[in-house]
Amino acid sequence: MNEGASIVVRFAGDSGDGVQLLGSQFAASTSESGNDFATFPDFPAEIRAPVGTTFGVSAFQINLGSRRIVTAGDQPDVLIAFNPAALKVSLPLLPAGALILINISAFTKRNFQKAGMVPDFISSGALDGFQVIQLEMSTLTAAAVADSGLGRSDALRSKNFWALGVVLWMFSHPKSGVESWIEAKFSSNDAVRQANLAALNAGHAFAETAELPAALPRFDLPPAPYPPGEYRTVTGAQAMSLGLAAAAQLAQRRMIFCSYPITPASPILHYLSRVPKLGVTTFQAEDEIAAICAAIGASYGGALGVTSSSGPGIALKTEAMGLAITTELPLLIINSQRGGPSTGLPTKTEQSDLYQAIYGRNADAPIPVIAVANPGDSFHSAIEAVRVAVRHMTPVILLTDGYLNNAAWPWEIPSIAHIEPILTSTEIPIAGEDSVSHLAYRRDADTLARPWITPGMDGLMYRVGGLEKDFETGDISYDPDNHQVMTELRAEKIQSIQRLIADQVPEIGAPGESLAVVGWGSTYGAIWRAVTVARMEGHSVAHIQLRWLNPLPSNLGELLASYGHVLVPELNMGQLATLLRDKLNLDPIQLNKVSGQPLKIAEVLDRIRTLSSAKTAA
Amino acid sequence: MNEGASIVVRFAGDSGDGVQLLGSQFAASTSESGNDFATFPDFPAEIRAPVGTTFGVSAFQINLGSRRIVTAGDQPDVLIAFNPAALKVSLPLLPAGALILINISAFTKRNFQKAGMVPDFISSGALDGFQVIQLEMSTLTAAAVADSGLGRSDALRSKNFWALGVVLWMFSHPKSGVESWIEAKFSSNDAVRQANLAALNAGHAFAETAELPAALPRFDLPPAPYPPGEYRTVTGAQAMSLGLAAAAQLAQRRMIFCSYPITPASPILHYLSRVPKLGVTTFQAEDEIAAICAAIGASYGGALGVTSSSGPGIALKTEAMGLAITTELPLLIINSQRGGPSTGLPTKTEQSDLYQAIYGRNADAPIPVIAVANPGDSFHSAIEAVRVAVRHMTPVILLTDGYLNNAAWPWEIPSIAHIEPILTSTEIPIAGEDSVSHLAYRRDADTLARPWITPGMDGLMYRVGGLEKDFETGDISYDPDNHQVMTELRAEKIQSIQRLIADQVPEIGAPGESLAVVGWGSTYGAIWRAVTVARMEGHSVAHIQLRWLNPLPSNLGELLASYGHVLVPELNMGQLATLLRDKLNLDPIQLNKVSGQPLKIAEVLDRIRTLSSAKTAA
Amino acid sequence: MNAVLTAKDFATDQEVRWCPGCGDYAILRCMQKTLAEAGAQPENTVFVSGIGCSSRFPYYMNTYGFHTIHGRAPAIATGLKLSNPDLDVWVITGDGDGLSIGGNHLLHALRRNVGLKILLFNNEIYGLTKGQYSPTSTHGTRSPSTPGGSIDQPLSPCQFALGAGARFIARGIDTDNKHLGSVFLEANRYTGAAFVEIYQNCPVYNDAVFASFTDRQKAAETQIHVRHGEPLLFGKEADKGLRVNPDSLTLEVVNCSGPDDARGSVKIHDETNMALAQMLIGLHGPDFPVALGVIYRTDGPAFEHGQTIHHPPPLDSTAGVVQVMRDVRLWKVPPPD
């Protein structure tokens, strides 16, 4: 089977160069031409930096192809660098032979200096082995938009569209989509609209006609074999927000989203706040503790309380999680993981909060944990998490990360009408009884959940709190046997969720192959691709992606035991590996990376190959 | 070998009955008569309660004997009950045939009612099978102290001494120690002094001469085989405080103890505050976060920062722990564990914060963890924890619990002069250099610690913070490879502590027996006794007590592998079991109890017997 | 409509577990009585507390009740109020719970003017944890953590509230049921955040710290009950008053009887005046009476009615979500033919 090709393109420039906009428009044109793609916006570290410095570089990477695309690509085949700093920062990422387009107009002495580079960098040999094309982007843009009436510095801001024109030509993408986007976006500003259109067209025309020392290559990527359906581009933060809103509607409850801003979790807060049509009330609390507490208060009041943060903020919430556990209130805790410990690397990606999610509380305090695999999956995971929270009356932790929140992927628009409605614990008929008991502690025999009785309900007044409660009455109890019963109940309640969870099936491959590569979270793409390639190379290897981390699917132990080896790649020091040892008594081979960078396909593939050959050799 | 006997005595009464004082005086007389003992003060739940109610009962249990005593005993052989509520609460604890002395003067209709008991409780059959002796304690006390000049209600407060007189006679303990204690304690209050002395003597005389329906039994316990030395009674909180103070002196640093009050951690704060001679500065912070932060600030300033709390408070500290990890500052975090989750059972004992200690932080954030085994061990554990903290420049978690903090044991007074001085990281010669580098990030090759450079040192000014740091310079670094290096460094630094830790040797038994019972923390005594008894019964079983939980001693895997089975009893749902699976890939048999009560010898012993017979049967 | 309820209907069957003589008992009875009088609906009334002796309060009120975690009640109550603004939400907190660990949440609940009635039981001590000093303990307080006497400057709960931007600040005394009940009623009527400091005696760990002005015998001379629009008079015969010294910007006691009756210069209480509020809050013995009642009140929109916060979704339809989901560039992949 010829599976089709893919090209990785990286745009890099100063924060003010409009690189993110350029990237997202190129992603849009990519979608129109039927290619699959995945993007990776690589923002500068949290602070705005002086113009021209290396730490002010903003980049956008996209992998597009005529096959299924699941990562933004290990290495850029094409780099578009808008200034020296961007070139310097991106160069180590490139494979030999990569194509580099540089905006030579910006490669001035001053800019080299700002980036800490020698002024003759281009001729210094540093670019040997690459295919370099120098374009006077700024100059040509200025010329193209001369008629717009904009001043020079404003005019120059159109150069991202000039570059886009060039790139569209290289990939034979239609210009029309971008054009109508510009028309709509800048409808109220004639000069800017015309400048951007002119720049786009000029870049395109230039590419078509230019006489260049090295000819501008063209890439021919036929459409990818998408399943039929209706698609859009979605980031993880958007999909998460949509999933939350959908879940609230499916459960017919108000949702109160309580958060304190923190990188990289804030995009969810921002999106929900910006789109009131989603009907989710957002509350920016004074700190993370207040955020989770307000969410608990909201759930106590009968709404769906959600709180969202990243590692350091989640740490602050752990005491309150205990309260939600013991009072048995539904609650969603979203963790957009980032590099740590402590403030760490706020804008970088890591999967190192699994320990915290599973084990990170005082006392025996189990919480269900779900991990998001890719941007669009955030939607479904959010719904699943809410479903479990209100069905079992429990807090649920949802793990995502900065990469997923910001990356954009094509997404088949789900049909909400086809999603099962979400039953809350009061609606789930309590076994053996016709209606909700007047006791807030009469449990459902199946889910072990207590009913969601909320203030305002007539005649059902009850008191609840953080002290241990009597199993029958809910009154404070210091009774030893009761504490044993309640501790076991809390454990069983979470374990019983296994009955809801679908049996684990491999993403790729079958049970019983030589090797299973087991992943969770955003390493999904790299593992999927590596396993796909390895299988094409003839290796017997399966990909298993865990959405459910607590409880684990009930068949997982058996499934994993069927493989010769189990490899667990993670962006941490081995946290899922711990979990598998603890829960399944299975000792996997680890592949750990903690560099703040996404996992690479090649890193997984190499290990698969090594393991296969070791086995062959043995 | 005849190992000697032991008797378990429990005093129970209303909060105002002076039961704790009575108990501690009886412990003192026990020590004077050469018996070994262990005590368990069983306070009422956190709130003061109305007189006479069951939840207002205060109790004190002591196990004393002519052999080594390591628990306060599974079941009281003798109960002294001062009122109906005390009898009601204690009754379920007693084995058949136990001796019950009741203060029948307080068994009035009103008091039965307050305790929710039938007025004819005593004759109701509920006491069948016990040996009950009714004493008019109040009446007889009133008569005995009539001359003291105290009013009736004050006079009655001496009845604990009356009861003590009786008990001293039963155990043939000398009265003289108690007498001189009373003389000293109440030297400024003639009336009270005389009343207490009179009551003590009256009780004693009564026991000697009384005609009772059932004769008052006497117990004959020859002295226990103590190792020679000088002894005192010590609670865990006292020993911990003494250990902290000693460690500060050994390290020649000021110590700043920062805490926010919480049950059952407060006794350490109180003791250090009360005894300024210990030289430890105490700071009651506004909350637990401020407490750990102040401790971090103190350590940054060159003092030894210590913070102390229990589970819910420790949860709040987890974010700041990350800061201490990444800035590599010494810090002691003491967790006096209690029942959870959430507010849970604040006055009850549990060992359920091991997950939190080992895994409970965001990111890969390892911290050394030490567990205290018995009251006196708190002293040595505190010193060991400080030693590691300042040698490796790391926070250290010290796990103790409410039982240990409050229980009093005989303790051989350690010779501080024989304890090795504590070297701080600046004093440890840095390999290859003559003096501390001017760089705050030049590491010791052995401990991997950076030097403890503190404000005030001339010419060594440096900046430090929670962002990832360059391995060489300590400057902020977003470099991927550097983050990998630093993450591994943090892991290795903690792992390297293994080199400091003594090889694990069994407490009892040898490697290679049929069964190892592995414990940590305050279950020490129950396991020790159960294994001792089992061995006398002929079972091949060893007791292994883990002080070091992270890292585990380097030989532990090998040692445990030498046993036929490994049994792990814990007061939680299996947290050490997880750790052993994770770190040693060893799947132990679990014995879990989460009732807020200490582990019983019988519970361990039963399981040892079952496992032995299963093995024999197999 | 409910039948008319009595104080008893607001009591639960739980045994009350405070020490004998604790001021909390009186406050509890006062609340049960006041709610009955006010015709409160138990099912629409919620008591949210933190941790502390005082925070046991909800267990004894036959309404909805949430005994949460230490210091966080204002935050939890804020979420509750957002989820259902129609509820009457009372927050019960202590000087430790509300001003030590919970200071930040109290601050922001007051600042935002969330529609909560916040009662701070100030006994100037940590009762539940056995008597450590608290942020309101007077300088020199001897306690298990400060056996040599505390060295901290105490916080004034009402000055703190004023600095936080609170718009309703009142004070009462545990055992003065009549007055305290009237303060509860005012708090109940207020739509924003109503802050009430209650001087509460802890006979076990901090007995009689307020006795100098709570003692009924001396109350008339040591307390001033402020009422909006009425002159600031006190004393058994209303024979003393407070006037403002315009130079020192402080209050002074003036004589309002006999030949040199200075009644004319006595300040009329204006509960909307912040400077006056500050001065009144700062009064204390032996030279001044302690100010009780509603010291400060200005109107302002309650947070939970804010436009952007309160937009309940159309519960019966997912149309909004579907629309947002589709409100971007879409593309179709047709089924293969």
Added chain:
Amino acid sequence: MNAVLTAKDFATDQEVRWCPGCGDYAILRCMQKTLAEAGAQPENTVFVSGIGCSSRFPYYMNTYGFHTIHGRAPAIATGLKLSNPDLDVWVITGDGDGLSIGGNHLLHALRRNVGLKILLFNNEIYGLTKGQYSPTSTHGTRSPSTPGGSIDQPLSPCQFALGAGARFIARGIDTDNKHLGSVFLEANRYTGAAFVEIYQNCPVYNDAVFASFTDRQKAAETQIHVRHGEPLLFGKEADKGLRVNPDSLTLEVVNCSGPDDARGSVKIHDETNMALAQMLIGLHGPDFPVALGVIYRTDGPAFEHGQTIHHPPPLDSTAGVVQVMRDVRLWKVPPPD
């Protein structure tokens, strides 16, 4: 003794990473200059900050520096000060860091009067996390988390400090180096907790929110620089003054030139007067000037010098511990004979 140091000696080699035009640059330069002028010893000077743009400050000061975690700088600095009371400890915080997540620690550091110089960079926005509104943002602030405008009532940092019991409260403006430097010097001299609010412009997320009074052209009319013992005059020609209206207990602007010069009624600034401080803090445009300088200052013992807190152990001997260890009933078990 050090050689005489210049502003440059207080700068590090680290690249400063604030946005072009950020007010933080000016504050940094002012601090470097002031410390040089004051003859500060770099090795005895520590900057402790939380998280935020402003909290990057320590990286750029060639002193000791600790960039801690969000909101906790006052608590960390308190511990530092306890460990070594001789250090000059500056706390750098933002309106989010100090008043949102860190409100409780700031409250208690001020209440305790810990010897810290606390500079709150108030830009009325969360800069570092890209522009969400903060507790000091004016009502209606549009931000990523409040696209429809915020509904919260903002906190006044100085009113908050006053309510917290702060004894030194001052204000300055980022770009007014001369005045800000003088405020830094006063703070530096104060032995307790010195609280300084700095109006700091964030050109990226909240540009020009203070422009109405920071604009140099209009400064004389829109600012009043208060000095203890001097009349509260402002205006280019010192031709306006503030007097107290004794009835409304508010300040009023009076004319101090020409025929009806009311100079005589102008209030003399008394930095020890709490009521006056409250009034001054509350002034704002367009009708009033904004008060700058040391608004409030009273003396009080610094926490770290408290008797019971500060008792350094005799470092050279374990005698104390041994004595305590043995100061109970002991018993000896003789070696077996």
